[in-house]
Amino acid sequence: QKEVEQDPGPLSVPEGAIVSLNCTYSNSAFQYFMWYRQYSRKGPELLMYTYSSGNKEDGRFTAQVDKSSKYISLFIRDSQPSDSATYLCAMRGKGGTSYGKLTFGQGTILTVHP
Amino acid sequence: DTAVSQTPKYLVTQMGNDKSIKCEQNLGHDTMYWYKQDSKKFLKIMFSYNNKELIINETVPNRFSPKSPDKAHLNLHINSLELGDSAVYFCASSQIRLGLYNEQFFGPGTRLTVL
Numbered sequence: 001q002k003e004v005e006q007d008p009g010p011l012s013v014p015e016g017a018i019v020s021l022n023c024t025y026s027n028s029a030f031q032y033f034m035w036y037r038q039y040s041r042k043g044p045e046l047l048m049y050t051y052s053s054g055n056k057e058d059g060r061f062t063a064q065v066d067k068s069s070k071y072i073s074l075f076i077r078d079s080q081p082s083d084s085a086t087y088l089c090a091m092r093g094k095g096g097t098s099y100g101k102l103t104f105g106q107g108t109i110l111t112v113h114p
Numbered sequence: 115d116t117a118v119s120q121t122p123k124y125l126v127t128q129m130g131n132d133k134s135i136k137c138e139q140n141l142g143h144d145t146m147y148w149y150k151q152d153s154k155k156f157l158k159i160m161f162s163y164n165n166k167e168l169i170i171n172e173t174v175p176n177r178f179s180p181k182s183p184d185k186a187h188l189n190l191h192i193n194s195l196e197l198g199d200s201a202v203y204f205c206a207s208s209q210i211r212l213g214l215y216n217e218q219f220f221g222p223g224t225r226l227t228v229l
């Protein structure tokens with residue numbers, strides 16, 4: 001079983017829809033939770049990160065972390081065609097030997113059609 | 115302007131050959147990484163160097179050898195290339211700050227195809 005599981009999709013939604021992307025994980029040591037967006041033939045770029053549990057909002061994007069359930073989500077409101085990309089969740093521990101070691105989910109391919 | 119750059123962008127080669135990928139970052143970061151992304155988009159860390167010292171070395175065949183001549187450069191040399199090495203290889207960098215979040219910045223990737 002992988003440490004981080006993410007539904008690979010693909011997910012296809014109409015413009016304006018609310019999108020929900022999710023990951024589950026098994027490692028209790030994970031403290032930082034990130035969402036990366038990767039456009040086709042490009043490198044991943046950080047969208048948002050959250051430390052420990054809770055919600056974080058940035059414009060149309062909301063990240064949620066529920067450590068008790070080992071479950072994280074990314075919500076995209078009013079989705080746009082420009083949101084079409086692969087979304088990767090990533091996690092890491094707080095420090096020590098885990099420094100810098102990101103563990104990724106396998107990515108969800110999202111297409112927003114006009 | 116480019117923060118993390120990689121060369122070459124595309125690499126097509128025959129099985130058994132030896133090849134190198136170069137990475138450079140101009141962000142002043144002290145830590146650099148190599149990741150491998152397979153055809154299903156799964157991204158997995160391979161190596162990490164902090165101030166030229168190897169700090170992360172995942173289970174990777176010893177045909178892969180990273181080298182960090184200085185903090186701004188991290189190269190990846192692959193010997194005896196195999197079909198299964200075909201993937202996109204990403205370099206990344208970050209500045210380690212103890213107890214704080216350290217964002218990793220990724221390069222554009224090198225698409226390696228082994229024939």
